[in-house]
Amino acid sequence: MTRAALFDVDGTLVDTNHLHVVSWWEAFRQAGHRVPTHDIHRAVGRPAEDLIAHVLGEDRDKDEDDSLSDAHKTLYGTYFERLTAFASAGELLRTLAGQGRQVVLVTSAEGTELAALRRAIDAEDAITATGSAEDVEQGKPAPEPVEQALESVGAAPSDAVFVGDTVWDMKAATRAGVPCVGLLCGGIPRSDLEEAGAKAVFRDPADLLAHLDDSPFGPDG
Structure with missing residues (x-):
């Protein structure tokens, strides 16, 4: 066994978690989306595509998903040495x-x-x-x-x-x-x-x- x-x-x-929230919030802001941090927090833990769908909806411009995910990764990456x-x-x-x-x-x-x-x-x-x-x-x-x-x-x-x-x-x-x-x-x-x-x-x-x-x-x- x-x-x-x-x-x-x-x-x-x-x-x-809150570092992810801030990084996603900034990624959305840079792309012109105003989203509440509460909505982002509720979706943390899901894959990037699912998180974006949760926040922006299924009828969003999905061609934007990769750039949003890349922006989040770049922003979150600035915290790596301080985790x-x-x-x-x-x-x-x-x-x-x-x-x-x-x-x-x-x-x-x-x-x-x-x-x-x-x-x-x-x-x-x-x-x-x-x-x-x-x-x-x-x-x-x-x-x-x-x-x-x-x-x-x-x-x-x-x-x-x-x-x-x-x-x-x-x-x-x-x-x-x-x-x-x-x-x-x-x-x-x-x-x-x-x-x-x-x-x-x-x-x-x-x-x-x-x-x-x-x-x-x-x-x-």
């Missing part, structure tokens, strides 16, 4: 790895962005595998990223727990049959996470670590 701990990264392990993990994020991963779980990062980030996130977490010794946007055709809330993560370490859904901070994380894990834990540090309300399928909700990685035995990672989870 292979036990796995699957983790979203942005807003879950690293404090980046900060949430307190105890690395310790949480090392603790779970020490308990025999295969730790897998499940993220839409790739390339230099993913490398910057991993540097911020600073727990390379605990991470078994990473699934990025390059590995799947559909991002969250589709189950494919979670299913790919399970396959990468040979774990069954019932032997894994997924930790994330958005409704898209909860929906992806639930659709893949994996119990999920929600964290509030990404800025999404507890009620939204629970409605989307979270079995338990904690404040942040430090809070989850402090209550690990009472979470789905615990003996009675």
Whole structure:
């Protein structure tokens, strides 16, 4: 039996959600779109195309998607050297790895962005595998990223727990049959996470670590 701990990264392990919001807001502004940051925040965690569709609508000029995505990447890239993990994020991963779980990062980030996130977490010794946007055709809330993560370490859904901070994380894990834990540090309300399928909700990685035995990672989870 292979036990796995699957983790979203942005807003879950690293404090980046609001940096993404500001970067997307500026990308939209530069393209002549006035959009509320609240709408952007609700879509963070989805692939770029889906986020743009959520904010601008399906009837938008889709020829603009690539330039908006490129602008966001450029703006967000200015933060790479300053990204900060949430307190105890690395310790949480090392603790779970020490308990025999295969730790897998499940993220839409790739390339230099993913490398910057991993540097911020600073727990390379605990991470078994990473699934990025390059590995799947559909991002969250589709189950494919979670299913790919399970396959990468040979774990069954019932032997894994997924930790994330958005409704898209909860929906992806639930659709893949994996119990999920929600964290509030990404800025999404507890009620939204629970409605989307979270079995338990904690404040942040430090809070989850402090209550690990009472979470789905615990003996009675």
